[in-house]
Amino acid sequence: MEFKEIFEKYEALVAEVDKAFNKISEQTDDGIKCGKGCSDCCHALFDLTLIEAIYVNHKFNDKYRGMERSEIMHRADVADRQVHKIKRRAYKASQAGTxxxxxxxxxSMARVRCPLLKDENLCALYEARPLTCRIYGVPMNIGGQAHSCQKSGFAPGKAYPTINMDTLQSKLMELSEELAASINSRLRELPEVLVPVSMALVTDYTPEYLGAKTGEAPKPKAPAAAPSEACTSCDQDKSACASCNYSVELGVMAKD
Known part of the structure; x- marks a missing residue:
């Protein structure tokens, strides 16, 4: 299946995330100490939204063949089993009242090696890495709480510009919903599915798997929202709308 238009919107969001990362890096003298060869974020446990999972899957399938692909797929299978055990323990703990x-x-303290991490501690799919990987080194606002990598060098209690993860997650969910609607998926909860990188790599995202209704016209797109005050005063042409609509909200957290 082709998701060219939606992938372009996702890539516009990626560009905004990279710009936000660079902006924060320029504004902080004592933070973001990570560099080439640091793989701390490559062992963190996190899930991908539908749009990210399918995007990573497409890029991986386009790039890798033969033995190198088999090695990554083997690592993905091992990692997926580890993630399953961790989530299973968490579920049992919740059932026990923890x-x-x-x-x-x-x-959050669990460590699982990403299957895309090569032996030399470099990412096998760096240019198409997920958003979590792209912003791991900067302070993040998650549900009103500040979070940052302990190895980045940010001082506790000091104010820093942050990336609002709730805003970013909402934009990813919107794209996931648009993707599901574009194939007329009969799976109502498909846009809400979250999977680790390992599962995104090993999954075969066929029309059947995604519940696509073949032979039917795509669902009509929702009407565009009314222009905001910023839009009415904007002097750019429509080509600027993609990056504007998917801009990343920055804020400041007083404490880390």
Whole structure:
């Protein structure tokens, strides 16, 4: 299946995330100490939205063949089993009444090697890496709480510009919903599916898997929202709308 238009919107969001990362890097003298060869973020446990999973899957299938592909797929299978065990333990803990804060803390400390991490500690799909990987080194606002990589060099208690992860996640969900609508998926919860990188690599995203209704016209797009005050005063042509609509919200957190 082709998702050219939606992929272009996702890539516009990626460009905004990279721009936000660079902006924060320029504004902070003591942070973002990570460099080539640092793979701390490559062992963090996180999931991909539908749009990210399919995008990574497409880029991986386009780039890799033969033995190198087989090696990555083997690592993905190993990682997927590890992730499943961690999530299974978390589920059992929740059923046993363990506070959610304790479960989340344990999961956040779990370490699983990303299958795309090569032996020389470099990413096998760096140009198409997920958004979480792109912003791992900068402070993030998640549900009103500040988070940052402990190896980046940010000082606790000091104010830094941050990336609002709730805003970013909402934009990813919107793109996932648009993707599901574009294939008339009969799976109502498809846009809400979250999977680790390992599963995104090994999954065969066929029309049948995605619940696509073949032979039917695509669902009509939702009407565009009314222009904001910023839009009415904008002097750019429509070619600027993609990056504007998918801009990343920056804020400042007083404490890390």
């Amino acid at each position: 506070p959610a804060s304790e479960i989340l803390k344990e999961v």
